Amino acid sequence: MTDTPVLSVRDLVVEIPTRHGVLRPVDNVSYDIHAGEILGVVGESGAGKSMTGNAVIGLLDRPARIVSGEILLSGQPIQGLKRDAIRKLRGKKMGMIFQDPLTSLNPLLTVGDQLTETILEHLKVGQTEARKRAIAALEEVGIPAAAQRINSYPHEFSGGMRQRVVIALALCAEPDLVIADEPTTALDVSVQAQIVALLKRLCRERGVAVMLVTHDMGVIAEAADRVAVMYAGRLAELGPVREVLTQARHPYTAGLMASTPLASQGRKRLRQIPGSMPRLGALPTGCAFHPRCEFAQDKCRQEPGPTLDRCDGRAACWFPLTAKQEVSA
Amino acid sequence: MLAYIIRRVAQSILVLFVVGLVAFSMFRFVGDPIDNMLGQERTQADIERLREQLGLDQPFVVQYWRFLEQAVQGNFGLSYRQGRPVSEILIERLPATLELAFVSGLMALAGGIALGIFTAIRRRGLSANIIMTASLIGVSLPTFLIGILLIYLFSVELGWLPSFGRGEVTDLGWWTTGFLTESGLKALILPAITLGLYQMTLIMRLVRTEMLEVLRMDYIRFARARGIRERAINFRHALKNTLVPVITITGLQLGSIIAFAIITETVFQWPGVGLLFINAIQFVDIPVMAAYLMLISVMFVGINLIVDMLYFAIDPRLRADRTQGGH
Numbered sequence: 001m002t003d004t005p006v007l008s009v010r011d012l013v014v015e016i017p018t019r020h021g022v023l024r025p026v027d028n029v030s031y032d033i034h035a036g037e038i039l040g041v042v043g044e045s046g047a048g049k050s051m052t053g054n055a056v057i058g059l060l061d062r063p064a065r066i067v068s069g070e071i072l073l074s075g076q077p078i079q080g081l082k083r084d085a086i087r088k089l090r091g092k093k094m095g096m097i098f099q100d101p102l103t104s105l106n107p108l109l110t111v112g113d114q115l116t117e118t119i120l121e122h123l124k125v126g127q128t129e130a131r132k133r134a135i136a137a138l139e140e141v142g143i144p145a146a147a148q149r150i151n152s153y154p155h156e157f158s159g160g161m162r163q164r165v166v167i168a169l170a171l172c173a174e175p176d177l178v179i180a181d182e183p184t185t186a187l188d189v190s191v192q193a194q195i196v197a198l199l200k201r202l203c204r205e206r207g208v209a210v211m212l213v214t215h216d217m218g219v220i221a222e223a224a225d226r227v228a229v230m231y232a233g234r235l236a237e238l239g240p241v242r243e244v245l246t247q248a249r250h251p252y253t254a255g256l257m258a259s260t261p262l263a264s265q266g267r268k269r270l271r272q273i274p275g276s277m278p279r280l281g282a283l284p285t286g287c288a289f290h291p292r293c294e295f296a297q298d299k300c301r302q303e304p305g306p307t308l309d310r311c312d313g314r315a316a317c318w319f320p321l322t323a324k325q326e327v328s329a
Numbered sequence: 330m331l332a333y334i335i336r337r338v339a340q341s342i343l344v345l346f347v348v349g350l351v352a353f354s355m356f357r358f359v360g361d362p363i364d365n366m367l368g369q370e371r372t373q374a375d376i377e378r379l380r381e382q383l384g385l386d387q388p389f390v391v392q393y394w395r396f397l398e399q400a401v402q403g404n405f406g407l408s409y410r411q412g413r414p415v416s417e418i419l420i421e422r423l424p425a426t427l428e429l430a431f432v433s434g435l436m437a438l439a440g441g442i443a444l445g446i447f448t449a450i451r452r453r454g455l456s457a458n459i460i461m462t463a464s465l466i467g468v469s470l471p472t473f474l475i476g477i478l479l480i481y482l483f484s485v486e487l488g489w490l491p492s493f494g495r496g497e498v499t500d501l502g503w504w505t506t507g508f509l510t511e512s513g514l515k516a517l518i519l520p521a522i523t524l525g526l527y528q529m530t531l532i533m534r535l536v537r538t539e540m541l542e543v544l545r546m547d548y549i550r551f552a553r554a555r556g557i558r559e560r561a562i563n564f565r566h567a568l569k570n571t572l573v574p575v576i577t578i579t580g581l582q583l584g585s586i587i588a589f590a591i592i593t594e595t596v597f598q599w600p601g602v603g604l605l606f607i608n609a610i611q612f613v614d615i616p617v618m619a620a621y622l623m624l625i626s627v628m629f630v631g632i633n634l635i636v637d638m639l640y641f642a643i644d645p646r647l648r649a650d651r652t653q654g655g656h
Contacts, residue, residue, distance in 0.1 A: 057554055091556030098554075103547035107646060108569050117565075118555045153645040169555060 040224030095170030160191035249315035426601030433525030445536025467530035
């Protein structure tokens with residue numbers, strides 16, 4: 001592992017201009033991912049998780065755009081690069097895995113077509129070599145009889161197998177960074193575990209940095225090394241997964257954990273976080289979480305929450321929870 | 330897949346039977362042909378003799394069967410007006426219509442797909458918007474008006490192109506073609522544009538809509554995320570996925586190009602089957618009308634059959650469901 005993180009995001013701000021004013025789906029987000037590390041990004045729908053991933057890979061849908069901040073790929077800034085230069089980075093340096101394997105593959109091209117096309121685009125190899133590598137890529141993600149299956153069309157695979165093909169596609173040009181955007185959400189539970197295990201294995205073996213976007217705390221607990229919790233476009237908490245899950249410092253993380261069913265807790269009634277995440281167009285003043293926070297004080301209502309680097313670097317909260325405090329419903 | 334083809338062919342034959350019935354019914358309901366064929370000075374004996382000779386004294390079902398029997402062999406009887414076999418007249422006229430339909434169909438398809446892709450990819454661009462607006466004119470102007478406008482501009486005012494006829498044609502024995510002479514090609518331009526313009530705008534708008542739809546799909550996003558070039562995304566990934574609906578509509582349109590040729594052929598006095606049909610209506614030349622009806626329906630049915638086959642060639646999902654029994 002080198003010191004330079006594979007991905008370094010600094011003070012990233014994404015804005016969407018609308019008729020009713022400018023929205024900020026991603027607001028001052030900073031984090032690093034090192035080689036061989038899985039960073040889990042969690043949060044409710046609309047918290048800015050996927051938007052962050054899309055911003056990194058340069059696939060923001062217009063009119064969303066990056067207005068400030070830096071994205072460094074192995075220390076190299078990627079903003080300001082020409083469109084074609086960024087395109088060449090995609091697939092080669094950073095891959096992306098999407099949520100729904102049923103719709104991520106082109107139904108009219110064989111799996112082999114799509115793999116060799118990607119390999120030929122990024123690596124300087126010939127047709128035969130590309131095909132060999134495509135078969136190897138399928139074998140690596142655990143597709144049986146890869147040499148025959150390579151000529152199959154996507155509809156001839158099951159959902160879990162298709163997600164494996166998607167992972168093979170994202171990794172076939174050997175990128176250093178993989179952004180997995182809810183890779184297990186559309187799958188059966190038993191298949192989910194397999195895909196998570198596969199991602200973990202590939203990450204360790206290849207030393208790939210993985211950004212794992214999900215809203216499933218179980219997947220985070222299983223796979224991630226560190227976890228970033230997002231709320232209303234901001235990072236609420238960032239830290240090693242064990243610490244964050246067992247000793248949440250931000251009240252939102254604590255609430256999120258309390259509302260996740262755990263087998264070990266038996267049949268306790270689940271707590272809910274009251275209310276719902278504010279719409280981006282109607283953020284409250286002060287800390288965005290304060291209307292739902294049971295610890296909110298006057299400072300939280302008046303001043304915007306601190307960014308991570310301005311407090312302890314772990315929880316973006318004026319009054320982070322200490323070990324003794326427990327969330328009570 | 331074979332079962333599917335057989336079923337479709339059976340359906341097609343059924344359709345042709347029904348059309349045949351309609352075509353044949355015309356003989357019975359549109360006046361008495363004997364009146365038209367014999368002049369004012371006729372005797373009852375003449376009428377009876379001709380009626381017997383033409384088989385018109387037989388019961389309806391027998392006549393219908395005989396009609397079908399003859400029609401399958403390409404025999405549609407004698408034209409009331411010209412006194413020659415209808416099939417002979419049709420074969421004489423068919424090359425003109427088919428050449429016209431071929432050229433305008435090709436124009437509509439090539440132009441429509443190219444413009445459709447262009448307007449979809451550059452959907453915010455100025456030129457794409459101009460094309461879209463102009464295409465509204467193409468959709469809303471009636472064919473005959475476009476023809477007349479073109480004649481006025483290019484034949485009357487500018488004098489560049491002929492306003493009627495087929496120009497000089499080369500007789501190949503079984504086929505007459507206008508492709509080989511300069512005047513034949515020149516004469517083809519205006520009618521082909523007139524006939525193909527509407528179809529072109531239709532195909533263009535269809536391709537554009539489908540393309541915009543496909544470009545929003547996840548697999549296009551995923552292809553982008555893999556760094557595939559825009560050109561490959563647009564043509565390899567997106568275009569192919571738009572083809573199934575496009576082929577469906579194009580197939581139907583190809584049929585209507587031949588059918589709509591009636592108007593264009595009238596405006597340009599193009600010596601094809603459409604003009605023949607219009608003249609046949611004026612003279613209540615029922616054998617010609619019936620034969621024309623059958624010809625058009627055979628073409629429609631045939632094109633639809635080909636379209637259904639093309640689905641299989643394009644979409645592997647259809648192929649697999651039939652041959653491998655699913656997943």
